[in-house]
Amino acid sequence: MTSDQRPTTAALSVGGQDDDLEKRLDDELTAFNTAACGGATTEPLTVRVTDEAGELAGGLTAWTWGSLCSVDMLWVRDDQRHAGWGSRLMRAAEAEAARRGCTDMIVSTYSFQAPGFYPRLGYRERGRIEGVPGGHEDVYFHKRLPVAEV
Numbered sequence: 001m002t003s004d005q006r007p008t009t010a011a012l013s014v015g016g017q018d019d020d021l022e023k024r025l026d027d028e029l030t031a032f033n034t035a036a037c038g039g040a041t042t043e044p045l046t047v048r049v050t051d052e053a054g055e056l057a058g059g060l061t062a063w064t065w066g067s068l069c070s071v072d073m074l075w076v077r078d079d080q081r082h083a084g085w086g087s088r089l090m091r092a093a094e095a096e097a098a099r100r101g102c103t104d105m106i107v108s109t110y111s112f113q114a115p116g117f118y119p120r121l122g123y124r125e126r127g128r129i130e131g132v133p134g135g136h137e138d139v140y141f142h143k144r145l146p147v148a149e150v
Contacts, residue, residue, distance in 0.1 A: 033065075040066030043100070047092045049076075049085055060089040062097070069097035069145075071107035074114075086114070090121055098145045105145055111137040118143075 034041055045062040058076035062069055071093065076085045097105060107123065109115055110132055119125065123141035130137050 037066055045069065045093060045096055045100075047089050047096070049080075049089065051080070058085045058089055060093050062093055064097055064100045064102055067101060067103045069093065069100075069102040069105045071105065074107070086117060087121060094143075094145055098147070103145055103147075105143045106141065108138055108140045111139055115139045 030042060042063050042065045045060075045064055047060040048056065049058045051057045056077070057080045059073075060071060060075075061073045062071045071090070074086060074089060076083075076089070094105060105123075106126075107118060109118065111128075112134070115125070118141040121143070123143045125139060126142045127140045128137040129140075132138055
């Protein structure tokens, strides 16, 4: 099939959550990306903080892929905010990412969340995208990680 040809028996559908589609796309893109990047595989990374009662007080989810670590979510419970947990969560993730061989970390936050937080940890703003509801922006940050000591 050339780039000018179109499939003749294809169907397009639009809907809500589709777990099967999400799984298939993830599998297909992971295989493609792994092949394109010399076999680098994606590994999950989590950091959790619990209070004295064993309840979740904060956490971070991320993934590492070769030399890159990307933070997906960072959250600290209201009553634990401004106690340094966000910084500790990020530093723990950075240390683990470096231990895994990562040299770079990326994270994004909305302009109404924490764009002032990440520069205090050494992250540099790399871009902003308008169009977030309420007139806000998606703000992207990057940080080079120090080489991990073995």
